[in-house]
Amino acid sequence: MTNHWVDIKNSDLVIVMGGNAAEAHPVGFRWAIEAKKQNNAKLIVVDPRFNRTASVADIYMPLRAGTDIAFLSGVLRYLLNNDKIQHEYVKHYTNATFLVNENFKFEDGLFSGYDPETRKYDRSTWGYQFDEEGQPKRDMTMQDPRCVINLLKEHVQRYTPEMVERITGTPKKDFQIFCEEIAKTSAPDKAATFLYALGWTQHTVGSQNIRTMAIIQLLLGNIGVSGGGVNALRGHSNVQGITDLGLFPNRLPAYLPLPTEADKNLEDFLNRITPKTMMKDQVNYWKNTPKFMVSMLKSFYGDKGTKENEFGYHYLPKLPKGGTDQFRYIEDMYNGKVNGFFCQGMNPVASYANSQKIIKALSKLKYLVIFDPLITDTSEFWKNYGEFNDVKTEEIQTEVFRLPTTCFVEEDGSIANSGRWLQWHWKGAEPPGEAKTDGEILSELRAELIHLYKTEGGKAPLEPLEAMSWDYANPLEPKAEEVAKENNGYALEDLKDGDGNIILKKGQLLSSFGQMRDDGTTSGACWIYTGQWTEKGNQMANRDNSDPSNLGNTLGWAFAWPLNRRILYNRAGVDLAGNPFNPKRQLIKWNGKNWNYVDVADYGAAPPNSPVLPFIMQPEGVSGLFVRERMADGPFPEHYEPMETPIGTNPLHPNVVQSPVARILPSDKAELGTSVDFPYVGTTYRLTEHFHYWTKNALLNVIAQPEQFVEIGEALAAEKGIKQGDVVKVSSKRGYIKAVAVVTKRIRALVSDGKPIHTVGIPIHWGFAATTGAKKGFFANNLTVRTGDANTQTPESKCMLVNIEKVGA
Ligand SMILES: Nc1nc2c(c(=O)[nH]1)N[C@H]1C(S)=C(S)[C@@H](COP(=O)(O)OP(=O)(O)OC[C@H]3O[C@@H](n4cnc5c(=O)[nH]c(N)nc54)[C@H](O)[C@@H]3O)O[C@H]1N2
Numbered sequence: 001m002t003n004h005w006v007d008i009k010n011s012d013l014v015i016v017m018g019g020n021a022a023e024a025h026p027v028g029f030r031w032a033i034e035a036k037k038q039n040n041a042k043l044i045v046v047d048p049r050f051n052r053t054a055s056v057a058d059i060y061m062p063l064r065a066g067t068d069i070a071f072l073s074g075v076l077r078y079l080l081n082n083d084k085i086q087h088e089y090v091k092h093y094t095n096a097t098f099l100v101n102e103n104f105k106f107e108d109g110l111f112s113g114y115d116p117e118t119r120k121y122d123r124s125t126w127g128y129q130f131d132e133e134g135q136p137k138r139d140m141t142m143q144d145p146r147c148v149i150n151l152l153k154e155h156v157q158r159y160t161p162e163m164v165e166r167i168t169g170t171p172k173k174d175f176q177i178f179c180e181e182i183a184k185t186s187a188p189d190k191a192a193t194f195l196y197a198l199g200w201t202q203h204t205v206g207s208q209n210i211r212t213m214a215i216i217q218l219l220l221g222n223i224g225v226s227g228g229g230v231n232a233l234r235g236h237s238n239v240q241g242i243t244d245l246g247l248f249p250n251r252l253p254a255y256l257p258l259p260t261e262a263d264k265n266l267e268d269f270l271n272r273i274t275p276k277t278m279m280k281d282q283v284n285y286w287k288n289t290p291k292f293m294v295s296m297l298k299s300f301y302g303d304k305g306t307k308e309n310e311f312g313y314h315y316l317p318k319l320p321k322g323g324t325d326q327f328r329y330i331e332d333m334y335n336g337k338v339n340g341f342f343c344q345g346m347n348p349v350a351s352y353a354n355s356q357k358i359i360k361a362l363s364k365l366k367y368l369v370i371f372d373p374l375i376t377d378t379s380e381f382w383k384n385y386g387e388f389n390d391v392k393t394e395e396i397q398t399e400v401f402r403l404p405t406t407c408f409v410e411e412d413g414s415i416a417n418s419g420r421w422l423q424w425h426w427k428g429a430e431p432p433g434e435a436k437t438d439g440e441i442l443s444e445l446r447a448e449l450i451h452l453y454k455t456e457g458g459k460a461p462l463e464p465l466e467a468m469s470w471d472y473a474n475p476l477e478p479k480a481e482e483v484a485k486e487n488n489g490y491a492l493e494d495l496k497d498g499d500g501n502i503i504l505k506k507g508q509l510l511s512s513f514g515q516m517r518d519d520g521t522t523s524g525a526c527w528i529y530t531g532q533w534t535e536k537g538n539q540m541a542n543r544d545n546s547d548p549s550n551l552g553n554t555l556g557w558a559f560a561w562p563l564n565r566r567i568l569y570n571r572a573g574v575d576l577a578g579n580p581f582n583p584k585r586q587l588i589k590w591n592g593k594n595w596n597y598v599d600v601a602d603y604g605a606a607p608p609n610s611p612v613l614p615f616i617m618q619p620e621g622v623s624g625l626f627v628r629e630r631m632a633d634g635p636f637p638e639h640y641e642p643m644e645t646p647i648g649t650n651p652l653h654p655n656v657v658q659s660p661v662a663r664i665l666p667s668d669k670a671e672l673g674t675s676v677d678f679p680y681v682g683t684t685y686r687l688t689e690h691f692h693y694w695t696k697n698a699l700l701n702v703i704a705q706p707e708q709f710v711e712i713g714e715a716l717a718a719e720k721g722i723k724q725g726d727v728v729k730v731s732s733k734r735g736y737i738k739a740v741a742v743v744t745k746r747i748r749a750l751v752s753d754g755k756p757i758h759t760v761g762i763p764i765h766w767g768f769a770a771t772t773g774a775k776k777g778f779f780a781n782n783l784t785v786r787t788g789d790a791n792t793q794t795p796e797s798k799c800m801l802v803n804i805e806k807v808g809a
């Protein structure tokens, strides 16, 4: 979230689109209700289903799954054509005025630079024009046809209300209401917020769904202000922490990239990844990348990381050519190229797309190690559960080890919520039986691996494993506070300021990432977390909820990264001279020294009217309506159909139907179905009463939602002769599930490209492994396609083609 949970109450218009907050975030959703109560805000829901959020909304409208870009691009067209934008914000705080490279173009569904062989773009034309001094050219009058804003306007002209309805199935009159409501927030003192989650991310165009919304928010001046923002409601309680700490195959902590095999040394790597400031006078925060990276290496390798060995840079694993992701490693496993798999805190046979392929892949392993407090469908994948898991156990040679772990309530530690607040928690109970923390298990594994390599030798080099600093009081049992301090970072030498005064003594904890150095004198594993545990103590344990501004910006409660800032880009909430766009919800104010006020300002000491622009994380200093070369699939968003499309065409450009760069491997492509055999759209989602696949093990949840079901509309039920309570089989090209049919008014057929399109709603929570005697069920992922977003590789779990038939009553 650019903003945070409590701030939602400050919104004038809450839009839930691409998520179902009332169901999946029932506690945080109270702030949307507070916005209605305290602020007279309207709540709009746009979703293929009339879901539990819709049931408390002021306005609901349906749309066909996978068509949000068409809808939102139509909104962009409305705002631009009717001049419903926040002029001052757009002119000064976005790249609307920048002139785009003359060779950039968009034609027939493709941006310039497409290579059909590699299915990738050469993005070199996706940039600006530059003057003789190397500065990007701007036209502050925005008359030049190559201005970003004019190209954007031209790009979205195709998305007329008629085209929006044709693609999305949303009735034109509903769409018009949406446009009018959101346009009201172009007033400088009004803000809309968008709350979204998987309904937007789980698509081949997931990142661009979010980009389209971000462009809307920028045109309306809704970013950096209280009650506005781009607000991803995160999933697992600490998944924000997972991404912050870099648990991706291609990332290091704090969103630094992992080096590739081509990055031969630290210097070249840092040169490649450190963004150059593009405009003079700008503050570009990412220029500090070398300080963040070297401090991280010092934290990883301690004394073993020296200037001579580039601080241990060569110990880091390098990303192989072509990268890696779950599609790649499952494919390798499936092809018998992988010996072992450590599966820590996940249940991939249930959660990854195309479950039957995952089960076959796991069957090829020599060993599988499960770290989990529970039995899971993955730990049981080799057992025959009749139709639910019809495997031949005797043919599966994979040896499965189960290592029981604790779960968070049995540990001290921090959890990062969607609003980037790091909140410390304390152990509530002792773990049962032989359970150990993940940290203990990993530490023991590390020690044992080193021992075995030393005594018996092995293939992988021992040096990187041994070089890792592991200086915990008990190296077999790192404590949460030790790890938290390690992430925060500390001085390795006395640190002096420019005048030679000591600002931090050797061994003291850093209080700001501004203190980090690139010469090996500071350590810190995750720069955005610096400040969480300082010489003043554990900031994550702060529990002062006083709120003098009544905006919910409780700076004394927990620690928000970065630097306890609650609302990102808050400098954009005041004009160049420092006057707030919304005086009632002013977040920052120049006090002669800095801008700190209700929030911690995200902005250096530059006074009002200085040439420094507010988006300090961007080399331009302004936000991007046009994103230059950073997205894999285009600098502007464009509607592409899901990989499995129910209409079989793209009304905008029939020659380029799906995203031309979507991630899909050839073997998975061979398993795509068409609307001839599978005419309906299947979409998967959550229920409040269950949490993924764990709550099969919790009796009360099992009682609350005992049996697997799917939801269909009345028209489809009539067409297929299905009645409420019948058992139906839902199948896709990849597999099938059987479940009880719920016939409902909450899902209706939408007319798209002239055809009625029916949706089959599929809750995800069933499987076969449970200790409660819960009714067994089928994996929703028996049905899904292994294809993903070109930027994030997130699978397209929210739309696939299915068929449905009655198999019993
Ligand atoms: N009770 C409970 N809460 C949970 C979880 C749980 O398992 N149980 N899981 C947690 C996790 S890990 C996550 S990531 C979050 C997920 O949170 P959400 O994303 O809110 O949850 P979902 O139910 O997966 O999907 C949300 C909605 O997206 C809609 N949708 C599907 N396709 C589209 C589309 O193309 N466009 C639009 N506009 N909407 C679409 C669906 O109809 C559904 O209503 O929930 C978290 N909270």
Ligand SMILES: Nc1nc2c(c(=O)[nH]1)N[C@H]1C(S)=C(S)[C@@H](COP(=O)(O)OP(=O)(O)OC[C@H]3O[C@@H](n4cnc5c(=O)[nH]c(N)nc54)[C@H](O)[C@@H]3O)O[C@H]1N2
Residues within 6 Å of the ligand: 198, 235, 236, 344, 345, 346, 347, 348, 350, 351, 352, 353, 371, 372, 373, 374, 376, 405, 406, 407, 408, 438, 684, 685, 686, 691, 692, 693, 694, 764, 780, 781, 784, 797, 798
């Ligand atoms: N079709 C479809 N597929 C989906 C989705 C969808 O909407 N539709 N949603 C996707 C999303 S957003 C997500 S997040 C994934 C979820 O996918 P997974 O993360 O694979 O599923 P979970 O059941 O949440 O598995 C988490 C496991 O961690 C264990 N666990 C809990 N605490 C600890 C701990 O402290 N240590 C360890 N080692 N283990 C612990 C739990 O017991 C549980 O078994 O599913 C994805 N798959």
Ligand SMILES: [Mo]
Residues within 6 Å of the ligand: 234, 235, 236, 239
């Ligand atoms: Mo998630």
